[in-house]
Amino acid sequence: MSSHALATPPSRLDVAGDLLTLLRDTSTEPRPDVQLEALTLAVAADLPVLLWGEPGIGKTAALNQLAASLDLPLTTVIASVHEPSDFSGLPVVGDDPAEQGVPMAPPDWAVRLVRAGRGLLFLDELSTAPPAVQAALLRLVLERRIGALRLPPGVRIVAAANPRASAADGWELSPPLANRFVHLSWTHDPEVVVRGLGGTWPRATLPRLDPDRLTAAVEFARRAVCAFLTARPPLVHRLPSSETRRGGPWPSPRSWDMTLTLIAFATAAGSDRDVLSLLVRGTVGDGPGLELLASLDRLDLPDPELLLADPAGAELPQRGDLRQAVLDAVVAAVRARPERSRWDAAWALLAHAADTGAPDLVVVPATTLATLRREEWDVPPTIERLTSAVALSRRADHAAARVTAGR
């Protein structure tokens, strides 16, 4: 930069180079990135990922970051400028084809990938390639074969496609194909882009799998998926019925297996629920995914039997709806096995709940619990502590009566 400070005027290109250096001088700041975290986990789990995103929103930049964090060399292949034979192999005729056959020669990038034994292969613009190219590519993604070569296990593959609404010469996944992918829709955050153009790009801290949690993670994932599918057997396999949901994720034994893997990976990495939500909904679809997540929330809630065993030391969730779900579960547990001691313990727990949180949450469980009383059971003294809740309930009754009277 300073060499041309001497007498000779700098050449025009040198000045342009200086300007470019200044423009490229940007810094990074740590910022949580849910999308990138989800992508990292899916790639680490070696599942085929399909990124849906408009062109030019930083998919390649994200892949660069991902490759750096996984310590893999990145190979980008733009699908739409290739011919099918680039992926299925170019036939090379030898001396005696009838005797030796015609080998299908792989392209150079594939050879290099196989020789390196590891790498991140990014297949961009899948949806704008002609159908024959797409067919060849899907074989590559799903069977990991290029001509005569087989990609080693150290190679991870990510594909990207434009959403069907914006794809000019469009293409749509058939339901069986869609079912093999983890679908992640890639969006940009305007705030991040503005800040990045101002000189500071985000740097996501990517998840790391904790070696000590692997066994527990697998156990948790199996329990979560099995408990859910036991309760909702119709969701084990459900083909998308409407035009809207074709070509997207849908539940099948295959995609549930992928979900199980992803839950285990997210658990081992200690990722939060937002990441898991993207992954699960991208694998089995929004409806079944949300149901599974709701069932995970319930798995996290304290066990009613443990609460009944020690009502005084119970730790109830702070969030009102979860707290009410727990109290309802406790009352349901008493109803399932009505015994005097359990009934008393439930009252103690309700009193504890009324002392530590909003009293209106206690009213409905208390009313239900009161109906479970047997004749020979005396009302426990702990019920005194519920007077605030009872008063609240009465006031609400009066208010409701006023509404009815006012009509």
Place this chain on the structure above:
Amino acid sequence: MTTHPPETPAAPAPAPAPALDLDKLLTARLQAARARPYLATALFALHPVESRRVPTMAVDRHWRCYVSPAFVAATPEEELAGVWVHEVSHLLRDHHGRGDRVARERGLHGAGERLRMNIAADCEINDDIYGDGLARPGDVVLPSTLGLTAGELMEDYLRQFTLGPYTRGMVWLDCGSGADGLERDWDLGPDGAHGLSEQERDAVRFRVAQGIRARPGDAPQGWRRWAEEAFHPPQPWRELLGAALRTAVSGSGAGDDYTYGRPARRSAGVPGAVLPSLRRTPPRVSVVIDTSGSVSDAELGSALLEVTAISRAVGGRRDMVSVVSCDAAAGRVHRLCRGEGIPLTGGGGTDLRSGFAKALGSRPRPDVVVVLTDGQTPWPDSRPSCRTVVGLFPRVGASWDEDDPDYVPDTPPDWARVVTIGAEPGAR
């Protein structure tokens, strides 16, 4: 400042007067939950926060509910219950997210536009949440206050009024960032205590929607519609028709694809091998139009325009699109390049089988047949030899035959991809 004593069982520190009457507020929440059991999960998930800067009650997108102590003191419990339901409705119906989307799409910026969004959102909510156990406060904004019809969506209301004399009384109206997406200075933000993460918000909304769908009898029509569409918003038919048509024409035999019919330019590099080359076969689209009396010209016109636009976008030329009008018998096949006047003859009953036969019998044969119909017709018994897309104009209760009251028209067969064409759905 939060009003729930989170971990301390002891009484909260004495606040300066007028203190928030938390019991009254929670009584109202209980009454609201009793009157609308299907909203109980959402009501209990809201975290009340005392705030002296909000005029009445307001929500943020993280499911906190800011409450003015003075407002609670001045309002009877039964009206407070209505306000609870009102505020939680903003969050359930994702008014902040929809407000942001509308602001981006239509370029609406500034406090005035956000106030309009708040008013429009209130109109959407208020026309169907009160009554049946919930008292309606006297001064709520109703569509009729603005001279508009009830039962529409926020996005639609937003087009129909401006700030003016009608809305002068509403400038104090403020349901917070949860209602219109604009951050307020009292908001605790994403990092504040007791906020719900995006996944938790979705989970609460999903559970409420599931509850309504499981027991649809309890909920009014507006909520049932919301529950149906909360997580599967209907897509605009143009996009769906485009996708169906694109898939149909990008199949084998049409569009850009490889063919062994001519040698590839690469063949020189690989002597002795035969490589496929890229050839374009533009898709031929044949449109069969149901011209029976039951389909309006405006509907047909817009659907036909759409088909032409899409087939041109996928590489077809005008002369590749042909049109057959069909009622009980099929008319002639017209090429679209002949242009302006394609006579859409007909008007009686429909039998699309003759339309199919005509379209498939024309030379050159079409790659795709698009049928625009209201479905009140018999369909061919067997699958035609090319891909079929059906654009269906929905008819509710129109299938009644005076000679045969039990007549039920056939639904389109499963070999066709069916796209329902109708009004653009709102984005609930």
